[in-house]
Amino acid sequence: MYGYHGKILQVDLSTRQTKDIELKEEDLRKFIGGAGLSAKLLYPTMSKNLDPLGPENPLIFITGPFTGTAIPSTGRHTICAKSPLTGVWGESSAGGFFGVSLKSTGYDGVMVVGRSDKPVYLLIHDGIVEIKDASHLWGKGFYQTKDILTKEVGEKRARISAIGQGGENLIKYAAIMNDDGRAAGRCGLGAVMGAKKLKAIVTYGDRRPKVAYSDKLKENIKAALVVPITELSALSTLEMFKEFGSIGYLDMAMYISDVPAKYFSKSVFPVEEIDGKALKQNYYVKSVACYGCPIGCGRLTQYGQHGIDKVDGPEYESAAALGPCCMNLDLDSIIYASHLCNDYGIDTISTGVSIAFAMYLYEKGVLTKDKTGMEIKWGDSKAIVGLVEKIAKREGVGDILAEGVKRMAEKFGVSQDEAAHVKGLEIPMHDPRAFFGDAVDYATAPRGACHTKGDYYMVDIGRGVLDASVIPGDRFESSENKGAMVARYQNLRDLFNSLPLCTYSPIISPGHIAGLLNAVTRWDFNPDSIMMAGERSFNLKRVINIKLGITKKDDKLPKIATAPLSEGTSQGKEPDMETLMRGHYKERGWDVATGKPTKKKLEQLGLSEAIKDI
Numbered sequence: 022m023y024g025y026h027g028k029i030l031q032v033d034l035s036t037r038q039t040k041d042i043e044l045k046e047e048d049l050r051k052f053i054g055g056a057g058l059s060a061k062l063l064y065p066t067m068s069k070n071l072d073p074l075g076p077e078n079p080l081i082f083i084t085g086p087f088t089g090t091a092i093p094s095t096g097r098h099t100i101c102a103k104s105p106l107t108g109v110w111g112e113s114s115a116g117g118f119f120g121v122s123l124k125s126t127g128y129d130g131v132m133v134v135g136r137s138d139k140p141v142y143l144l145i146h147d148g149i150v151e152i153k154d155a156s157h158l159w160g161k162g163f164y165q166t167k168d169i170l171t172k173e174v175g176e177k178r179a180r181i182s183a184i185g186q187g188g189e190n191l192i193k194y195a196a197i198m199n200d201d202g203r204a205a206g207r208c209g210l211g212a213v214m215g216a217k218k219l220k221a222i223v224t225y226g227d228r229r230p231k232v233a234y235s236d237k238l239k240e241n242i243k244a245a246l247v248v249p250i251t252e253l254s255a256l257s258t259l260e261m262f263k264e265f266g267s268i269g270y271l272d273m274a275m276y277i278s279d280v281p282a283k284y285f286s287k288s289v290f291p292v293e294e295i296d297g298k299a300l301k302q303n304y305y306v307k308s309v310a311c312y313g314c315p316i317g318c319g320r321l322t323q324y325g326q327h328g329i330d331k332v333d334g335p336e337y338e339s340a341a342a343l344g345p346c347c348m349n350l351d352l353d354s355i356i357y358a359s360h361l362c363n364d365y366g367i368d369t370i371s372t373g374v375s376i377a378f379a380m381y382l383y384e385k386g387v388l389t390k391d392k393t394g395m396e397i398k399w400g401d402s403k404a405i406v407g408l409v410e411k412i413a414k415r416e417g418v419g420d421i422l423a424e425g426v427k428r429m430a431e432k433f434g435v436s437q438d439e440a441a442h443v444k445g446l447e448i449p450m451h452d453p454r455a456f457f458g459d460a461v462d463y464a465t466a467p468r469g470a471c472h473t474k475g476d477y478y479m480v481d482i483g484r485g486v487l488d489a490s491v492i493p494g495d496r497f498e499s500s501e502n503k504g505a506m507v508a509r510y511q512n513l514r515d516l517f518n519s520l521p522l523c524t525y526s527p528i529i530s531p532g533h534i535a536g537l538l539n540a541v542t543r544w545d546f547n548p549d550s551i552m553m554a555g556e557r558s559f560n561l562k563r564v565i566n567i568k569l570g571i572t573k574k575d576d577k578l579p580k581i582a583t584a585p586l587s588e589g590t591s592q593g594k595e596p597d598m599e600t601l602m603r604g605h606y607k608e609r610g611w612d613v614a615t616g617k618p619t620k621k622k623l624e625q626l627g628l629s630e631a632i633k634d635i
């Protein structure tokens with residue numbers, strides 16, 4: 022088999038038994054790898070009664086056929102499980118080097134089941150797995166854990182994926198961290214790891230699967246990296262990421278009202294105080310790239326306070342969530358709060374949105390100093406840093422914020438229309454009123470409000486995918502056609518956590534992706550069949566969510582994120598969700614009345630076994 026080892030490792034932490042799970046070539050062809058393959062593997066276990074924090078919830082760390090090849094921006098790995106934050110399909114991916122290291126162990130991934138009675142870490146190398154004591158690491162942050170394990174394992178090639186105190190304390194949006202502050206941040210999978218008493222996974226090895234045609238792969242990479250003239254505006258975005266990191270997008274995002282400032286109630290703020298230029302001029306040390314990536318959107322940032330010399334980041338999402346979303350314009354505190362999130366291992370997006378919601382509730386008088394023990398006012402940078410600490414430690418009001426905005430609204434008796442989430446996942450830092458395509462994506466993406474599955478703002482900025490009939494257009498268009506284009510774009514994007522490819526990769530055409538996959542595996546994909554693989558994976562995740570209780574009524578955005586703004590370039594704009602969603606369901610072959618995939622669609626996708634669950 023080319024491109025794969027054809028097996029994943031299963032570790033049962035309850036019994037301390039391990040076994041190899043052989044992967045069928047038929048499943049690899051249908052689901053490619055990564056998140057798509059995980060959906061196939063986890064589908065039978067997914068039920069309403071499955072407790073996400075119980076021992077029976079399997080947690081998968083997985084790679085794909087592109088991992089560790091010469092294809093740029095493919096050093097990612099994906100982690101999947103039932104999410105403790107949302108109770109539905111959970112999927113999160115991270116960059117760095119851990120994915121390549123995991124694949125070098127001789128396995129395509131590792132599935133962890135059961136629960137250890139004391140803290141442990143896994144050491145996997147060259148086809149060998151050891152379950153080791155992690156009592157000395159429990160209670161430590163990600164960076165200290167990484168340093169201790171690096172010394173303890175004593176192997177230069179070792180890469181570490183670990184939780185901080187956030188995962189240990191079962192914060193509903195705990196992250197799993199690796200390398201230079203790279204985070205599998207979304208969906209709370211760090212809490213699944215913490216519930217299993219699994220502190221870290223350490224991997225290294227030399228066993229990488231062969232590529233079928235390396236010369237052909239080189240030629241295909243060269244061809245795929247030629248950016249067509251139609252994508253020049255997207256190219257300038259990539260150049261900006263190189264120069265300023267992803268936080269470089271903050272200026273443009275403010276101009277086009279893409280930053281949900283003041284908890285989705287504003288879009289205009291003095292961006293120059295906290296943008297990529299300010300970071301570069303006042304704090305910048307160097308750019309940091311994931312394995313084999315020519316872009317290098319990561320940042321190592323000079324900090325020099327609180328006994329910390331340098332920190333990773335902040336990324337755009339972190340800066341916007343802990344900055345303008347909370348009306349915080351103090352870059353110093355944004356950098357520090359983002360670092361604390363990384364070290365504690367909690368998602369910066371959900372953390373920032375939960376703090377901003379607390380500020381919104383404080384202003385409304387729902388929360389008071391008596392109830393919270395502190396003032397929680399807009400833009401109070403000290404309060405923001407303090408709340409990050411309280412959330413990670415579940416102290417005082419932090420214990421409630423640690424549950425995310427959906428449960429906060431329930432707890433405080435506030436309408437869910439004021440809680441910025443979809444299916445329980447906090448809305449990321451792209452305002453759905455700035456790009457109506459994003460509104461449809463948030464409503465329908467398998468994990469809830471997801472900015473990577475259908476980053477439709479990239480399309481309407483200029484990065485169309487012509488061979489998938491995804492054409493850049495009016496960002497405020499509310500048409501059935503726009504809803505349909507989002508569906509096609511999501512099908513393509515669903516492949517990215519399966520191959521894997523970074524969202525920022527310039528390789529986006531289904532034709533190029535099929536050519537690269539064929540060169541790696543000796544298979545015979547074409548643009549249509551590769552798009553169908555993405556559609557299959559997306560639909561299987563939909564059926565999983567239906568099994569978990571999701572219905573059409575959950576494909577909905579809260580009013581706080583759709584009510585027209587009174588300022589900025591999206592002033593007065595509101596997506597017509599009914600029309601957009603009708604076009605989306607029709608394109609998907611889903612029943613417009615129920616939002617369920619039809620029997621015919623599942624049969625067409627080779628998912629007949631899923632018909633019983635719709």
Ligand code: SF4
Nearest residue numbers: 116311314317318523
């Ligand atoms: S663009 Fe950024 S996140 Fe993506 S692979 Fe490159 S360095 Fe990593």
